[in-house]
Amino acid sequence: MELSRRRLFGGLGLAGGAALVAGACGAPAAAPPAATVPFRGPHQAGIATDAQDRLAFAAYDVTTTDRAQLAAMLRTWSAAAEAMTAGAPVPGDSTGLQTPPADTGEAAGLGPARLTVTIGYGPSLFDGRFGLASRRPAALDPLPALPGEILDPARTGGDLCIQACSDDPVVAFHVVRNLARLGRGTVVTRWTQLGFGRTSSTGAGQETPRNLMGFKDGTRNLRSDDGAGFDQHVWVGGEEPQAWMRGGSYLVARRIRMFLETWDRDRLDDQQNVFGRVKGSGAPLTGKAEFDAPDFTAAGPTGTIIPDDAHMRLAAPENNGGLRILRRGYSFTDGTDPQTGDLDAGLFFVSYQNDPARFVTLQRKLGRSDALNEYIRHVGSGLFAVPAGLQGTAQWGDGLF
Amino acid sequence: MELSRRRLFGGLGLAGGAALVAGACGAPAAAPPAATVPFRGPHQAGIATDAQDRLAFAAYDVTTTDRAQLAAMLRTWSAAAEAMTAGAPVPGDSTGLQTPPADTGEAAGLGPARLTVTIGYGPSLFDGRFGLASRRPAALDPLPALPGEILDPARTGGDLCIQACSDDPVVAFHVVRNLARLGRGTVVTRWTQLGFGRTSSTGAGQETPRNLMGFKDGTRNLRSDDGAGFDQHVWVGGEEPQAWMRGGSYLVARRIRMFLETWDRDRLDDQQNVFGRVKGSGAPLTGKAEFDAPDFTAAGPTGTIIPDDAHMRLAAPENNGGLRILRRGYSFTDGTDPQTGDLDAGLFFVSYQNDPARFVTLQRKLGRSDALNEYIRHVGSGLFAVPAGLQGTAQWGDGLF
Numbered sequence: 125m126e127l128s129r130r131r132l133f134g135g136l137g138l139a140g141g142a143a144l145v146a147g148a149c150g151a152p153a154a155a156p157p158a159a160t161v162p163f164r165g166p167h168q169a170g171i172a173t174d175a176q177d178r179l180a181f182a183a184y185d186v187t188t189t190d191r192a193q194l195a196a197m198l199r200t201w202s203a204a205a206e207a208m209t210a211g212a213p214v215p216g217d218s219t220g221l222q223t224p225p226a227d228t229g230e231a232a233g234l235g236p237a238r239l240t241v242t243i244g245y246g247p248s249l250f251d252g253r254f255g256l257a258s259r260r261p262a263a264l265d266p267l268p269a270l271p272g273e274i275l276d277p278a279r280t281g282g283d284l285c286i287q288a289c290s291d292d293p294v295v296a297f298h299v300v301r302n303l304a305r306l307g308r309g310t311v312v313t314r315w316t317q318l319g320f321g322r323t324s325s326t327g328a329g330q331e332t333p334r335n336l337m338g339f340k341d342g343t344r345n346l347r348s349d350d351g352a353g354f355d356q357h358v359w360v361g362g363e364e365p366q367a368w369m370r371g372g373s374y375l376v377a378r379r380i381r382m383f384l385e386t387w388d389r390d391r392l393d394d395q396q397n398v399f400g401r402v403k404g405s406g407a408p409l410t411g412k413a414e415f416d417a418p419d420f421t422a423a424g425p426t427g428t429i430i431p432d433d434a435h436m437r438l439a440a441p442e443n444n445g446g447l448r449i450l451r452r453g454y455s456f457t458d459g460t461d462p463q464t465g466d467l468d469a470g471l472f473f474v475s476y477q478n479d480p481a482r483f484v485t486l487q488r489k490l491g492r493s494d495a496l497n498e499y500i501r502h503v504g505s506g507l508f509a510v511p512a513g514l515q516g517t518a519q520w521g522d523g524l525f
Numbered sequence: 526m527e528l529s530r531r532r533l534f535g536g537l538g539l540a541g542g543a544a545l546v547a548g549a550c551g552a553p554a555a556a557p558p559a560a561t562v563p564f565r566g567p568h569q570a571g572i573a574t575d576a577q578d579r580l581a582f583a584a585y586d587v588t589t590t591d592r593a594q595l596a597a598m599l600r601t602w603s604a605a606a607e608a609m610t611a612g613a614p615v616p617g618d619s620t621g622l623q624t625p626p627a628d629t630g631e632a633a634g635l636g637p638a639r640l641t642v643t644i645g646y647g648p649s650l651f652d653g654r655f656g657l658a659s660r661r662p663a664a665l666d667p668l669p670a671l672p673g674e675i676l677d678p679a680r681t682g683g684d685l686c687i688q689a690c691s692d693d694p695v696v697a698f699h700v701v702r703n704l705a706r707l708g709r710g711t712v713v714t715r716w717t718q719l720g721f722g723r724t725s726s727t728g729a730g731q732e733t734p735r736n737l738m739g740f741k742d743g744t745r746n747l748r749s750d751d752g753a754g755f756d757q758h759v760w761v762g763g764e765e766p767q768a769w770m771r772g773g774s775y776l777v778a779r780r781i782r783m784f785l786e787t788w789d790r791d792r793l794d795d796q797q798n799v800f801g802r803v804k805g806s807g808a809p810l811t812g813k814a815e816f817d818a819p820d821f822t823a824a825g826p827t828g829t830i831i832p833d834d835a836h837m838r839l840a841a842p843e844n845n846g847g848l849r850i851l852r853r854g855y856s857f858t859d860g861t862d863p864q865t866g867d868l869d870a871g872l873f874f875v876s877y878q879n880d881p882a883r884f885v886t887l888q889r890k891l892g893r894s895d896a897l898n899e900y901i902r903h904v905g906s907g908l909f910a911v912p913a914g915l916q917g918t919a920q921w922g923d924g925l926f
Binding site: 218219223224229230233292294295297304305308313315316317323331334335336337338339384385388390392393396403457460462466467 | 619620621622623624625626629630631632633634635679693694695696698702705706709713714715716717718719721724732735736737738739740785786789790791792793794796797804805856858859860861863866867868
């Protein structure tokens with residue numbers, strides 16, 4: 125852990141027998157960004173953490189049937205995740221010439237850039253292959269079929285997931301790559317997703333990032349400093365029989381394809397009515413500034429100003445008995461659809477809640493009625509139980525096996 | 526052009542008739558990065574420009590057979606590219622409620638972040654559909670079949686290309702998206718590629734960025750301040766019969782898939798012998814520091830220290846009669862291969878040279894002998910004539926039509 129990533133190769137010998145002046149090269153003069161997010165705590169990092177700029181998400185399927193092998197891999201992953209979070213390379217020998225380096229090296233010289241690595245367990249992990257059926261959390265039922273979805277099996281499900289978030293995309297990718305490597309023979313990668321959120325590297329520019337439809341996204345989201353809100357809506361509490369899950373959460377991931385070509389042909393007033401917000405300022409259609417409270421009863425010439433099928437109206441806590449979820453999604457752009465030439469882009473929606481039923485309730489409503497449905501489709505899905513954070517010397521999988 | 530992107534929606538009216546306090550919301554307090562690269566000049570920006578952090582590249586096929594329509598689109602593209610390069614939205618009405626906004630909006634509030642937009646014309650543009658056969662630049666022959674390639678037609682070719690580079694990925698993507706939109710009915714997107722280079726947002730960290738194999742990449746590249754080198758190797762000169770091409774260059778793009786899972790199992794000394802460099806420092810195997818000149822004759826216990834098939838030896842100008850090209854590529858990570866679960870990642874190689882034969886000569890040699898070939902494959906390809914820069918009031922396509 126003490127070995128910083130920039131020193132990873134500092135002591136490498138020189139092939140051919142010549143001497144290397146250790147540390148003479150490759151070490152930049154300026155200090156790297158020191159931003160490190162603690163790996164250990166009552167909750168896993170990467171949930172209440174202020175959203176980093178970049179996401180690398182992966183779902184894995186377990187291929188072994190050996191329970192002990194799976195438990196050992198989770199411990200190995202845990203140690204690697206903790207090291208990378210601290211800005212160190214994957215533990216092990218990266219300098220011996222006659223073995224493959226323990227760390228793949230592409231992030232050498234980069235700081236941790238607020239890296240967090242968050243693990244989740246899918247419903248299928250508890251299907252009996254590993255004797256874990258009795259450990260299944262109470263609310264971890266597979267998601268039901270939902271309106272508005274046409275799911276691609278190749279982008280859906282998974283026994284395990286890793287959410288790696290960092291302000292540097294290489295640092296996030298490095299995690300997914302190296303965990304897959306450490307898991308070889310135990311897991312295979314089922315699907316991955318890269319995403320981006322805030323992109324202005326100086327912190328200037330957009331205050332609330334805009335989605336690919338050009339609208340600010342996240343104005344009414346739970347704030348990271350709202351501890352009471354997290355306790356009420358996000359963290360699993362004492363009602364959960366599985367001790368390892370108390371203080372955890374449920375992660376729902378949805379790959380939401382946006383039909384941007386269609387959206388871009390829509391009139392501005394229609395676009396604004398779809399969201400219930402002004403595109404430029406982000407204000408509700410009944411207000412002047414982004415954070416003004418919406419007035420869902422205010423009447424205009426042809427009904428309420430915020431239409432009945434506006435996304436904001438349907439999703440608002442005040443119209444759902446106070447129901448809230450933590451949204452922590454990222455935009456994605458994955459090239460073009462080979463059939464149509466259209467952009468394969470949209471929102472990789474990630475939400476955390478203390479019961480997946482919260483998401484199901486919202487999505488049943490949105491999937492039926494949301495004006496936005498003309499322009500989006502849910503094409504991938506994942507549900508994962510996210511255990512509590514690690515404390516003391518615990519590693520991932522402790523409490524499960 | 527005077528309208529900054531952050532003001533794009535500043536004057537939007539409010540649906541439902543309420544008044545909007547213009548500029549009250551969404552305008553951040555801090556100034557955005559002011560870095561603007563001039564759009565006009567003797568050469569197009571985005572070639573000698575110091576490489577920005579992010580790439581959005583697109584190849585387009587022309588679908589119209591109407592020469593005037595194509596010429597008009599190029600002028601429209603040119604004006605849009607110039608506006609976006611200056612940090613302004615796509616020209617046109619983005620505030621009228623009853624029409625689709627001229628700009629899609631996702632980059633509103635972001636600065637230009639050193640955006641450059643570079644256009645190129647593929648060999649197929651001169652095939653006679655538009656009466657341009659007589660305008661074909663002398664050296665614009667389609668690339669021959671080359672060793673080491675298994676090309677996917679869906680990632681190869683194109684009548685036109687756009688290279689958008691910026692330090693902000695949304696700003697780069699915004700260009701490709703909006704040009705496709707402006708070109709609807711005239712072109713369709715054939716393929717796109719996103720890439721990343723330097724990723725440390727503070728400028729600290731890695732000095733020479735590392736590729737996904739963990740090695741520093743670009744140590745011996747042409748430097749942007751080497752005007753004589755550019756004149757000799759990159760810019761098309763007076764020998765070119767087409768006036769519009771003098772001061773231009775030829776762009777070669779190659780999607781190079783890296784077999785990272787195989788690479789990661791290789792011993793460190795083998796990895797270093799493949800490149801001819803020390804992984805950590807980036808020094809040649811015969812040197813101590815990254816920028817030390819390699820000694821290709823120095824002998825070790827079993828032959829030359831830098832092996833005969835080392836990538837650096839085969840590509841080095843001193844071993845190719847002084848031949849150099851400007852490399853301006855970006856790493857890519859595009860999820861996983863659905864057949865194998867392996868990462869679909871590698872290098873999107875982009876080079877500029879004053880004759881494509883330079884690239885062909887190098888790739889014939891590398892494709893036959895390079896030790897790296899065990900770990901890479903060229904799976905996509907493009908060749909484009911990149912016209913000279915615009916001066917005065919000229920627009921793209923002037924001189925061509």
